[in-house]
Amino acid sequence: MxxxxxxxxxxxxxxxxxxxxxxxxxxxxxxxxxxxxxxxxxxxxxxxxxxxxxxxxxxxxxxxxxxxxxxxxxxxxxxxxxxxxxxxxxxxxxxxxxxxxxxxxxxxxxxxxxxxxxxxxxxxxxxxxxxxxxxxxxxxxxxxxxxxxxxxxxxxxxxxxxxxxxxxxxxxxxxxxxxxxxxxxxxxxxxxxxxxxxxxxxxxxxxxxxxxxxxxxxxxxxxALLQGDAVHVELANGAVDQAKDVLAGVGARPEQVIDGRTVVARVENGGRALPGIISALEGAGIVVESVSVSRPSLDDVYLHYTGRDFQSEDRGE
Amino acid sequence: MTVARHTWFMVLRQARNLMREPIWIVMMVIQPMVWLILYGQLFKNVTRLGGFGTGSYVTFLAPAIVVMNGFFGATWSGMAMISDLEHKVVERFLATPASRLSIVLSQIVRSALTAAIQGIIILIVSLALGVRIHTGALGWLVIILAGMLVNSAFAGFSQGIALLTRREATMIAVANFVGLPLLFLSSTMIAKSQMPHWMQVAAEFNPVDWGVRAAREVVLPGTDWSVVGWHLLLLLALTAVTSAWATRTFRSYQRTL
Structure with a gap:
C-alpha cells in the first residue's frame, strides 16, 4: 500500500x-x-x-x-x-x-x-x-x-x-x-x-x-551502485588529464574532477590499490598534494549523480 | 458550527496570551479613560456653539469615545496577525482542518471583545463624571455594540492588510493614514451642524460616524430607535464584507508559500 x-x-x-x-x-x-x-x-x-x-x-x-x-x-x-x-x-x-x-x-x-x-x-x-x-x-x-x-x-x-x-x-x-x-x-x-x-x-x-x-x-x-571505494587524488600542479591516464592504467576508474585539481577515481579496494596508485603517479612525475580513500558515502552518490559537490551546492555556490 | 468552534478556541488562545502581558492590561484599562478625560476637559466649553443636543459635553462625548476607542483598536488589530504569520503559527493552522475564515474571525472577535471591555470601562468612568444614559440597560448595550461593530468592520480591513503586506511597518503606516482622518470626518468630538458642509457629507459615508450616531442616539434626549437600528445594520453589513475580503486575501498569502 x-x-x-x-x-x-x-x-x-x-x-x-x-x-x-x-x-x-x-x-x-x-x-x-x-x-x-x-x-x-x-x-x-x-x-x-x-x-x-x-x-x-x-x-x-x-x-x-x-x-x-x-x-x-x-x-x-x-x-x-x-x-x-x-x-x-x-x-x-x-x-x-x-x-x-x-x-x-x-x-x-x-x-x-x-x-x-x-x-x-x-x-x-x-x-x-x-x-x-x-x-x-x-x-x-x-x-x-x-x-x-x-x-x-x-x-x-x-x-x-x-x-x-x-x-x-x-x-x-x-x-x-x-x-x-x-x-x-x-x-x-x-x-x-x-x-x-x-x-x-x-x-x-x-x-x-x-x-x-x-x-x-x-x-x-x-x-552499492557506486561499486567500490573512492580515491581522491589532489594534484599540486593541476595535471589532471595526465593523472587520469595514469590512474586508468593501474585499474582505477577516474570519475570526477573537483575544482580542477582533485581527481576522484573508483577502485575495488582502496587500501590495497593505494600503494600502486601512488608509485604510478610518482613514476609519471606527477606531484601529489594529498591522497585519501573513502568508503562510498551519500556525498559520493550525490557527486556521482549530479556532477556537483554537495557541500558547495548547499552553500549556493 | 466547526468554524464557530475553531474560532472560539483561537480566541481563547489570543485572550490567554494577552492576559500574560501585564503592561497590555494596564494600557487597555487606562487608555480609554485618558481619551474621555482629556477630550472631555479640552473641549468642555464647545457646547456653547449649539447643536449638541445637551449642555454637558462629556455626555455628548462619552458614547462617541466608546466608538472611537473601538475604531483605533481595530486599525492596529492586524499586528497580531502579522506576528502569527511571522512565527509561522498561521502556516501550521493552514495544514489542519481549521478554516481560513476561523483564523481571520478569531482575530476580529478578539479585537471586538477588547473593544467591549474597554467600552464598559469608559461607560463606568463617564457615569462617575455625571453622564446619565436615559435609555438604561438597552442604551448601554447599544453603545457597546456600536463600539464592537465599528471595531469588527475595521478589524476585518486591518486583517486583510496584514495578510496582503505581512509587514509591521506597512501596518503602522496604514493605521496612521486611516486613523485621524476618519476621526475628524465624523461627529465624534463635535456636533454635526458645526462641521463644514463638505465634511458633513463625507461623514455620511464614514463607518466611524455610523457607530457614533447609533451610540449617541441612546444618550441624548428624543432617542429615535430607527436611527440606531439602521446604523448598526450598516456596520454589521460592512463587517461581513471586510471579513470576507480578509479571508480572500489568504490566497495572496498562500501563493507565497
Missing part, C-alpha cells in the same frame, strides 16, 4: 522553476527521505503534499486522498512539522498541544491523556506548563513534532527536522524520530540537507536536485 504517491509535480514561482517534474512514492510504514541542497525543491514538495500550496501541474495523493480535490481529508490524516517552528511562543507547551488537538477535533479526556502522553514521549513533560519562549531550540523542536502527532496522524511530514540544532541535539532527535516511527507506526516523509541524517534515518531516499529527483533507493542500494 502506498502512503504517498507523487506524479510529475511542477511548480514555478515567477521565473524560478521550483519543481520540474517530481515523481516518487512512499510505502506505508516507511521513513522516506528527500535529500538535497537548499533550494532543490524539497520544501516546496512538502508544501504541496500538506495542502499549503497548489502545484501548477501534476498529481499527488496522501493516504489515498488527492491533495487538490480533498484537502480537508488530507489535513485530517497528516501531521506537519514545518521547517520554521510554528509554535505559539506566548503559550505553554501544553496549551499549544491542547489547541492543536481541539482544532483536529479532539476533546475531553482523550485530548488530555494524549497531550500528557506526547509530552512524555518527546521528553518535555517537565517544561509542559512553561511558556514556550523560554524553551531551548531542541525543546521547541520536540514540541513541534508533538504538535504534528497530537491527532495520531498516519503520515508525518518533517521538513528539515534538525536544522538549527546543535550536533548533540541533532543526534538525540534522530533517535527520537526512529523511536516515534515505531511507537506510532507512522509513515514519515522527511526532508534534509544533511547526508548523514538521510543515511541514519531513511529506509529509502530520493536525491533532489534543481526541482527533479535524480536517483531513488535505499541508502545501501545507492552506495
Amino acid at each position: 502506498e502512503a504517498i504517491v507523487v506524479q510529475e509535480l511542477r511548480k514555478r514561482y515567477g521565473e524560478v522553476r521550483a519543481l520540474n517534474g517530481v515523481s516518487f512514492s512512499v510505502r506505508e510504514g516507511e521513513v522516506f527521505g528527500l535529500l538535497g541542497p537548499n533550494g532543490a525543491g524539497k520544501s516546496t514538495t512538502v508544501r504541496v503534499l500538506v495542502t499549503l500550496t497548489r502545484p501548477d501541474s501534476g498529481t499527488a495523493s496522501v493516504a489515498g486522498h488527492d491533495v487538490r480535490k480533498e484537502p480537508t481529508a488530507v489535513r485530517r490524516t497528516i501531521g506537519y512539522v514545518p521547517q520554521d517552528s510554528g509554535v505559539d511562543g506566548f503559550g505553554t507547551g501544553r496549551e499549544n498541544l491542547m489547541l492543536q488537538g481541539r482544532i483536529q477535533g479532539m476533546s475531553g479526556r482523550d485530548l488530555r491523556d494524549r497531550t500528557n502522553e506526547l509530552l512524555e514521549l518527546v521528553g518535555i513533560a517537565d517544561a509542559a506548563d512553561r511558556v514556550v519562549r523560554g524553551y531551548s531550540g531542541g525543546m521547541r523542536r520536540r514540541l513541534d513534532i508533538a504538535l504534528g502527532l497530537v491527532h495520531r496522524p498516519r503520515v508525518l511530514f518533517l521538513d528539515e527536522p534538525t536544522t538549527g540544532l546543535d550536533p548533540e541535539a541533532r543526534v538525540e532527535m534522530w533517535d527520537e524520530v526512529t523511536r516515534l516511527a515505531q511507537a506510532e507506526s507512522l509513515t514519515i516523509l522527511l526532508t534534509t540537507h544533511y547526508l548523514e541524517e538521510a543515511d541514519r534515518l531513511a529506509n529509502r531516499l530520493a536525491i533532489v536536485s534543481q526541482g527533479t529527483i535524480v536517483v531513488e533507493g535505499t541508502p545501501g542500494e545507492l552506495k
Whole structure:
C-alpha cells in the first residue's frame, strides 16, 4: 500500500522553476527521505503534499486522498512539522498541544491523556506548563513534532527536522524520530540537507536536485551502485588529464574532477590499490598534494549523480 | 458550527496570551479613560456653539469615545496577525482542518471583545463624571455594540492588510493614514451642524460616524430607535464584507508559500 504517491509535480514561482517534474512514492510504514541542497525543491514538495500550496501541474495523493480535490481529508490524516517552528511562543507547551488537538477535533479526556502522553514521549513533560519562549531550540523542536502527532496522524511530514540544532541535539532527535516511527507506526516523509541524517534515518531516499529527483533507493542500494571505494587524488600542479591516464592504467576508474585539481577515481579496494596508485603517479612525475580513500558515502552518490559537490551546492555556490 | 468552534478556541488562545502581558492590561484599562478625560476637559466649553443636543459635553462625548476607542483598536488589530504569520503559527493552522475564515474571525472577535471591555470601562468612568444614559440597560448595550461593530468592520480591513503586506511597518503606516482622518470626518468630538458642509457629507459615508450616531442616539434626549437600528445594520453589513475580503486575501498569502 502506498502512503504517498507523487506524479510529475511542477511548480514555478515567477521565473524560478521550483519543481520540474517530481515523481516518487512512499510505502506505508516507511521513513522516506528527500535529500538535497537548499533550494532543490524539497520544501516546496512538502508544501504541496500538506495542502499549503497548489502545484501548477501534476498529481499527488496522501493516504489515498488527492491533495487538490480533498484537502480537508488530507489535513485530517497528516501531521506537519514545518521547517520554521510554528509554535505559539506566548503559550505553554501544553496549551499549544491542547489547541492543536481541539482544532483536529479532539476533546475531553482523550485530548488530555494524549497531550500528557506526547509530552512524555518527546521528553518535555517537565517544561509542559512553561511558556514556550523560554524553551531551548531542541525543546521547541520536540514540541513541534508533538504538535504534528497530537491527532495520531498516519503520515508525518518533517521538513528539515534538525536544522538549527546543535550536533548533540541533532543526534538525540534522530533517535527520537526512529523511536516515534515505531511507537506510532507512522509513515514519515522527511526532508534534509544533511547526508548523514538521510543515511541514519531513511529506509529509502530520493536525491533532489534543481526541482527533479535524480536517483531513488535505499541508502545501501545507492552506495552499492557506486561499486567500490573512492580515491581522491589532489594534484599540486593541476595535471589532471595526465593523472587520469595514469590512474586508468593501474585499474582505477577516474570519475570526477573537483575544482580542477582533485581527481576522484573508483577502485575495488582502496587500501590495497593505494600503494600502486601512488608509485604510478610518482613514476609519471606527477606531484601529489594529498591522497585519501573513502568508503562510498551519500556525498559520493550525490557527486556521482549530479556532477556537483554537495557541500558547495548547499552553500549556493 | 466547526468554524464557530475553531474560532472560539483561537480566541481563547489570543485572550490567554494577552492576559500574560501585564503592561497590555494596564494600557487597555487606562487608555480609554485618558481619551474621555482629556477630550472631555479640552473641549468642555464647545457646547456653547449649539447643536449638541445637551449642555454637558462629556455626555455628548462619552458614547462617541466608546466608538472611537473601538475604531483605533481595530486599525492596529492586524499586528497580531502579522506576528502569527511571522512565527509561522498561521502556516501550521493552514495544514489542519481549521478554516481560513476561523483564523481571520478569531482575530476580529478578539479585537471586538477588547473593544467591549474597554467600552464598559469608559461607560463606568463617564457615569462617575455625571453622564446619565436615559435609555438604561438597552442604551448601554447599544453603545457597546456600536463600539464592537465599528471595531469588527475595521478589524476585518486591518486583517486583510496584514495578510496582503505581512509587514509591521506597512501596518503602522496604514493605521496612521486611516486613523485621524476618519476621526475628524465624523461627529465624534463635535456636533454635526458645526462641521463644514463638505465634511458633513463625507461623514455620511464614514463607518466611524455610523457607530457614533447609533451610540449617541441612546444618550441624548428624543432617542429615535430607527436611527440606531439602521446604523448598526450598516456596520454589521460592512463587517461581513471586510471579513470576507480578509479571508480572500489568504490566497495572496498562500501563493507565497
